[in-house]
Amino acid sequence: IPYIESTYAIRAERGSRAIGGLSMGGYGSLYYGTLHPEMFCHVYACSAAVYGAGMTPQPIDFITRAVASGRDRELPGFTIEIGTEDFLFADNERFIKELDRCNIPYEYITRSGAHDWKFWNACSPKIIRKVLTIFE
Numbered sequence: 384i385p386y387i388e389s390t391y392a393i394r395a396e397r398g399s400r401a402i403g404g405l406s407m408g409g410y411g412s413l414y415y416g417t418l419h420p421e422m423f424c425h426v427y428a429c430s431a432a433v434y435g436a437g438m439t440p441q442p443i444d445f446i447t448r449a450v451a452s453g454r455d456r457e458l459p460g461f462t463i464e465i466g467t468e469d470f471l472f473a474d475n476e477r478f479i480k481e482l483d484r485c486n487i488p489y490e491y492i493t494r495s496g497a498h499d500w501k502f503w504n505a506c507s508p509k510i511i512r513k514v515l516t517i518f519e
Contacts, residue, residue, distance in 0.1 A: 384422070401459075401514040403427035405503045406471075410435045410442070416459045417445035425460040425517050429506040430469050430498050433478040443481050450485045461489040462513055464506055466496025 388395040402423045404412040409431025416426035434441055449455045461482065465475040472493075482489050492509075496502035 401425040405429045413442035417442045423459045427462045429464045464492040468497045
């Protein structure tokens, strides 16, 4: 981030930064977006491994801590997109239920698809459109 912000003519502020990823990159985007909510205004996670094996704390842990401390308004926005045939579908459904339990707003997109490039190729333009609509 420091290199990009010092090299290119972009705004170096939270409202102009989003993070996103596919599969384990979706996990990484949720992890870093919730670990550093002061840096990112939105997280877009496609086919996300929402619970990283052996990783603690988990993104949901950062979210529940923010809620418990009254800092939930500081969290970034969330878009979760998953294919209904993806082997991670049940985990994503569980993650969404935990967001509901914490009263965290989100956009949840489910559609036919598996954990593959065919699905992700359709996600990529949506990620770009989403961040263009939320940047300040």
